[in-house]
Amino acid sequence: MRSRFSFLPALSVATAIVSILLIPDSVSAQRIVLRNVVIHGTQHTNILQPSFVVINDGKIESIGTLDARAKIDQNIDLKGAFLFPGLIALNTALGLSEISGARPTRDIQEVGEYTPDVQSWIAVNPDSDLLPVARANGITYIQPAPKGGMVAGQSGLIALDGWTMEQMAIQKPLALHVYWPSMALNTTPKDKVKDASKWKSLEDQSKERKKKVRELNEFFEDARAYAKSKAAQKDQKSFARNPAWESMLPYVAGELPVMIHADEVRQIKAAVNWGETNQLKIIIAGGRDAWMIADELAEKKVPVLYEHTFTQPVRDSVSYDVHFKAPTILHQAGVPYAIGMGATTFDAALIKNVPYQAAQSIGFGLPREEALKAITLYPAQMIGMADRIGSIDVGKDATFFTADGDILDIRTNVKRVWIAGKEVSLDNRHTRLYEKYKDRPKQN
Numbered sequence: 001m002r003s004r005f006s007f008l009p010a011l012s013v014a015t016a017i018v019s020i021l022l023i024p025d026s027v028s029a030q031r032i033v034l035r036n037v038v039i040h041g042t043q044h045t046n047i048l049q050p051s052f053v054v055i056n057d058g059k060i061e062s063i064g065t066l067d068a069r070a071k072i073d074q075n076i077d078l079k080g081a082f083l084f085p086g087l088i089a090l091n092t093a094l095g096l097s098e099i100s101g102a103r104p105t106r107d108i109q110e111v112g113e114y115t116p117d118v119q120s121w122i123a124v125n126p127d128s129d130l131l132p133v134a135r136a137n138g139i140t141y142i143q144p145a146p147k148g149g150m151v152a153g154q155s156g157l158i159a160l161d162g163w164t165m166e167q168m169a170i171q172k173p174l175a176l177h178v179y180w181p182s183m184a185l186n187t188t189p190k191d192k193v194k195d196a197s198k199w200k201s202l203e204d205q206s207k208e209r210k211k212k213v214r215e216l217n218e219f220f221e222d223a224r225a226y227a228k229s230k231a232a233q234k235d236q237k238s239f240a241r242n243p244a245w246e247s248m249l250p251y252v253a254g255e256l257p258v259m260i261h262a263d264e265v266r267q268i269k270a271a272v273n274w275g276e277t278n279q280l281k282i283i284i285a286g287g288r289d290a291w292m293i294a295d296e297l298a299e300k301k302v303p304v305l306y307e308h309t310f311t312q313p314v315r316d317s318v319s320y321d322v323h324f325k326a327p328t329i330l331h332q333a334g335v336p337y338a339i340g341m342g343a344t345t346f347d348a349a350l351i352k353n354v355p356y357q358a359a360q361s362i363g364f365g366l367p368r369e370e371a372l373k374a375i376t377l378y379p380a381q382m383i384g385m386a387d388r389i390g391s392i393d394v395g396k397d398a399t400f401f402t403a404d405g406d407i408l409d410i411r412t413n414v415k416r417v418w419i420a421g422k423e424v425s426l427d428n429r430h431t432r433l434y435e436k437y438k439d440r441p442k443q444n
Helices: 010-028 130-135 202-232 243-252 265-277 290-300 322-333 347-362 368-373 377-382 429-437
Strands: 031-039 047-056 059-063 074-085 087-092 139-144 151-159 169-179 258-262 282-286 304-306 337-339 400-403 414-419 422-424
Touching (some): 130 139, 169 243, 265 290
Parallel strands (some): 304 337
Antiparallel strands (some): 074 400, 400 414
């Protein structure tokens, strides 16, 4: 078949390809001045009077000051708009699930109990319609999380801009995901269950739970043994490498965090003790009952990604607003925390609502500045990326967005978004449908 480019000289084709590949770099290398912005989300003091931010080579070069001798490639007057750091959504199915009810569009679940070499970011669909929808509400970075067995695999940090996953993945790997076994026991009598063949006694349930924890311990012990064996090997070229054990090396060494998914208080306690015993760097994801042991978590400095702001209380002995107040309790106790939504396939389409998860807690004692940090700076600190993202500060990536009001107010609209100094489109499925139907002919 004749190439569509066959009429061009080979050198011209190569030159065109190189030019296309260099376009993003040429854009980010510009010095851009954003004028008349009200800056929220700095690590120190917010600038509530109209100021300006200078972007150079994709980084924040200065805030409030400008070298008169510096060449300015682009001047943008934002006319008093609010400027916020790009929002960060950790532990999400976004990009891995498109339509929760359509199995072919879900690529979040892996087969097997122990699959540490699974890399979730590879499966993210760059053309997902849900990514631009989330970006249009200020979400700039996501952590697509794998699911499956006890050790489900690794996640990376994805920027919501780019044509391919190689362009979008800015940190890989980021964390290992461990799903802690349930600590609850089913007390339903055998004659009351629908399928008696699946009924298990309390003793059998307890044995099964202990077996799962024992197998998890053995798995990490084997990973440490592999790491020691590799370190002792003088000739690294002749060492027989195993992909699964290789992927475990940064976690057993404490270099990268293990994100343990646990909600019930007994799960969280067991997971924290296990992480401490094994000298692992852990993060509790979910954390529904974390507020119940906030002092213990604060003492041990265990970070919590809290994902249950709007979860209905599971105990009739607690107040209706217990989950609204949970971030406040964690904050007051000194627990390192962030706010998320969870990694169910249904939640993938709703990640755009992360700001309102944080906003709900403001009415129940959480300071507004803390609520904003819970979806910007604190998740960045949790994953070790606070030197690059999470706040509007000199030297960090120029990732932020403008809005016509407070992003924690559901009435606010995001107007413009920059990721690493590059302005990205806010066009998405919702805006296209709006444009399509706003001028629909009216019936007489």
